[in-house]
Amino acid sequence: MRVTAAVVDELGGRFHVEELDLDEPGPGEALVRVVASGICHTDTITRHGDLPMPFPAVLGHEGAGEVVAVGDGVTSVRPGDHVVIGWPSCGTCRNCRDGEPRYCARLGEALCGGGRLLGPRAGQSALRRPDGSQVHSHFFGQSSFSTYALTWADALVVVPQDAPLELLGPLACGIATGAGAVLNTVKPAPGSSLVIYGAGAVGLAAVMAARLSPATKIIAVDRHPSRLELAMEFGATHTIDASQADPVAEVHRICDGPADHALECTGVIPVVRQAADSVGMLGTCVLIGGAPAGAEFALDHLTTLWGKRIVGTLGGSGRSETLIPTLIELHRQGRFPFDRLVRFYDLADIETALQDSHRGEVLKPVLRIKD
Numbered sequence: 001m002r003v004t005a006a007v008v009d010e011l012g013g014r015f016h017v018e019e020l021d022l023d024e025p026g027p028g029e030a031l032v033r034v035v036a037s038g039i040c041h042t043d044t045i046t047r048h049g050d051l052p053m054p055f056p057a058v059l060g061h062e063g064a065g066e067v068v069a070v071g072d073g074v075t076s077v078r079p080g081d082h083v084v085i086g087w088p089s090c091g092t093c094r095n096c097r098d099g100e101p102r103y104c105a106r107l108g109e110a111l112c113g114g115g116r117l118l119g120p121r122a123g124q125s126a127l128r129r130p131d132g133s134q135v136h137s138h139f140f141g142q143s144s145f146s147t148y149a150l151t152w153a154d155a156l157v158v159v160p161q162d163a164p165l166e167l168l169g170p171l172a173c174g175i176a177t178g179a180g181a182v183l184n185t186v187k188p189a190p191g192s193s194l195v196i197y198g199a200g201a202v203g204l205a206a207v208m209a210a211r212l213s214p215a216t217k218i219i220a221v222d223r224h225p226s227r228l229e230l231a232m233e234f235g236a237t238h239t240i241d242a243s244q245a246d247p248v249a250e251v252h253r254i255c256d257g258p259a260d261h262a263l264e265c266t267g268v269i270p271v272v273r274q275a276a277d278s279v280g281m282l283g284t285c286v287l288i289g290g291a292p293a294g295a296e297f298a299l300d301h302l303t304t305l306w307g308k309r310i311v312g313t314l315g316g317s318g319r320s321e322t323l324i325p326t327l328i329e330l331h332r333q334g335r336f337p338f339d340r341l342v343r344f345y346d347l348a349d350i351e352t353a354l355q356d357s358h359r360g361e362v363l364k365p366v367l368r369i370k371d
């Protein structure tokens with residue numbers, strides 16, 4: 001079938017919109033008419049080479065839409081279902097079987113292999129130009145910067161028909177990553193303290209989730225006063241302007257010592273060290289932000305030896321079919337107002353959306369995609 005998609009032709013290239021041919025769904029696959037797709041920092045770093053996606057390619061991994069067709073053997077979804085397109089996984093490796101599909105042993109291939117992960121056409125792209133030349137597909141299993149996405153049916157999360165579908169795509173990655181880091185990875189204990197470095201979309205989602213926890217100190221750190229103001233509205237008990245004060249010293253002052261938990265949402269290497277230094281013995285520093293490929297950081301050996309934990313989290317950990325419906329219901333109840341982070345753009349304006357995001361003018365750009 002013919003689709004309209006935003007394509008990147010080469011490493012570092014610009015997105016441009018063109019018509020492509022997309023395969024019909026095969027065994028285990030589903031075809032989704034994409035209503036909207038969030039733009040994530042990962043899309044930006046991928047086109048610049050920090051994830052090894054082959055080009056030309058269609059990116060996009062925060063898609064939501066309506067199932068329009070399914071392949072043989074699919075029983076988990078049916079045409080007419082409203083869905084968020086979750087991450088792909090093999091379903092058979094040890095981590096998948098243990099309930100951690102975001103850490104699938106075939107994760108690299110699943111996210112940026114450029115083709116299908118599973119099925120009789122595994123490894124093959126689903127996209128071609130009208131002249132027959134290949135365009136790589138299945139970025140994070142979906143390539144949702146397109147009017148339609150072909151995905152593995154088991155990755156789809158069915159959502160209520162009355163949920164605001166155009167808002168829900170970011171729950172597949174960015175928003176779920178921040179919230180899940182708190183709810184699934186940190187799990188704050190009563191009275192605990194938590195500091196969040198970076199008050200972008202991921203960090204502010206973490207603030208919203210922390211407000212739902214029994215943590216009593218929720219500290220947001222950023223260089224933009226407007227974002228710190230939002231953090232206070234969303235549940236932060238304290239804020240630190242990193243351009244005006246030493247954030248580590250301020251965290252220790254606010255907490256009368258180290259914090260229990262730190263979430264690093266920027267991917268900026270010096271900030272990683274600040275986050276790690278903000279927690280003490282038996283404290284946990286969670287790495288969330290995407291640093292450039294090959295980036296390294298150093299820690300003090302002795303203080304890390306004293307029970308400090310440095311852990312990474314992908315996509316908020318846990319399972320999409322549990323986390324995403326939970327966040328939708330919390331939003332419906334007015335307890336997780338992530339819609340306030342969103343600004344909508346048309347697919348043709350994808351480069352404008354990326355530039356606005358890079359300049360900090362928008363927290364979570366979302367592309368409305370019209371068939």
